[in-house]
Amino acid sequence: MKESLLIVEDDPAMRDAWHDTLHGSFSIVGEAANLAEAKAAFDRYRPRLALVDLGLPDGEGCDFIRYGVAKMPEFTALVSTVFGDEAHVVRAVQAGARGYVLKDASLAMVKQALADAQHGGVPLSPQVARHLIKALAPGVGRSCVAPQAPPLSSREREVLELIGKGCSAAEAASALGVATSTVLAHTKSLYSKLEVHSRAEAVFEARHLGLLR
Numbered sequence: 001m002k003e004s005l006l007i008v009e010d011d012p013a014m015r016d017a018w019h020d021t022l023h024g025s026f027s028i029v030g031e032a033a034n035l036a037e038a039k040a041a042f043d044r045y046r047p048r049l050a051l052v053d054l055g056l057p058d059g060e061g062c063d064f065i066r067y068g069v070a071k072m073p074e075f076t077a078l079v080s081t082v083f084g085d086e087a088h089v090v091r092a093v094q095a096g097a098r099g100y101v102l103k104d105a106s107l108a109m110v111k112q113a114l115a116d117a118q119h120g121g122v123p124l125s126p127q128v129a130r131h132l133i134k135a136l137a138p139g140v141g142r143s144c145v146a147p148q149a150p151p152l153s154s155r156e157r158e159v160l161e162l163i164g165k166g167c168s169a170a171e172a173a174s175a176l177g178v179a180t181s182t183v184l185a186h187t188k189s190l191y192s193k194l195e196v197h198s199r200a201e202a203v204f205e206a207r208h209l210g211l212l213r
Contacts, residue, residue: 002027003118006047008038008064009080010056014103018051018080021107022114035059042068047075049118051110052097054081054088062095069096078117080110084196085204089128099123102201127201149209150193157211159186164203164212 005026009015010033019028029045032038035056042050042064050068054061061079068075078099079092092100099117101110102125113123152160155176162172169187173180191197194205206212 003049004029004045004047005114006038006041006045006050007031008050008052008056008061010034010053014053017107018110021111022051025111026114033057035061035064038064039067042071046072049114050075050077051114052077052079054079054083054092060091062091062097065092065095065097076117078110078114078123080105080113083204084125084127084201085208087208100128101125102128104199127195127197130195149211152190152193152211153186156186156190156193159183160190160202160206160211163187163190163199164206 003026005022005028007015007018007022007028007030009018009031012033015031015033019031022028026049029047030041032041033056035058038050038052038056041047050064052061052065056064061081065077065079068077075096076098077096078101079097080101080103081088082103083089084102089100099113099122101113101123105113105125116123158176159172162175167175169180169183173183176183187199187202190202194202194209196202196205203212
């Protein structure tokens with residue numbers, strides 16, 4: 001028998017993509033575009049699983065996770081979001097999330113993460129696991145002092161600013177008057193210095209370190 005699943009996501013395109021990917025493996029009992037709809041759907045369907053975005057128009061996905069766990073301790077919520085920073089990760093886990101993957105993960109990876117969470121696993125994107133370890137064990141991977149931003153070249157800072165504005169590599173190259181390959185090289189260097197693996201995490205890590213407003 002397929003496990004009941006509630007999808008909580010405000011982006012219609014992403015919601016449809018999740019539905020198309022997951023409906024064959026899970027029994028999707030409802031979909032919600034905001035916090036109020038998510039709570040109402042939970043009360044109506046009592047799903048055992050939920051795939052939850054954190055950024056909802058009328059609140060946070062963490063509020064829904066906390067609500068579901070309080071009403072049904074066996075409820076399992078997997079977070080899928082663009083927020084890869086330490087604060088969001090820790091808040092979601094504290095709310096009761098059983099797993100946390102970033103939206104740059106493939107749909108197949110999200111599907112597998114849901115299955116893992118359903119069977120008691122704790123699926124985490126690698127960069128999310130790193131944040132969680134840092135938060136819960138300050139002696140592992142960092143000192144107790146405030147995190148220090150890595151030194152960036154002036155060109156790396158320019159590329160980072162453009163990434164933060166949502167520019168593609170080609171758009172950044174045009175703005176800076178350089179080749180796209182040059183921007184990609186600087187981006188690769190930024191990922192290494194910030195210890196991240198995606199544009200979304202680079203932006204959030206840079207903001208956390210004060211490199212971006």
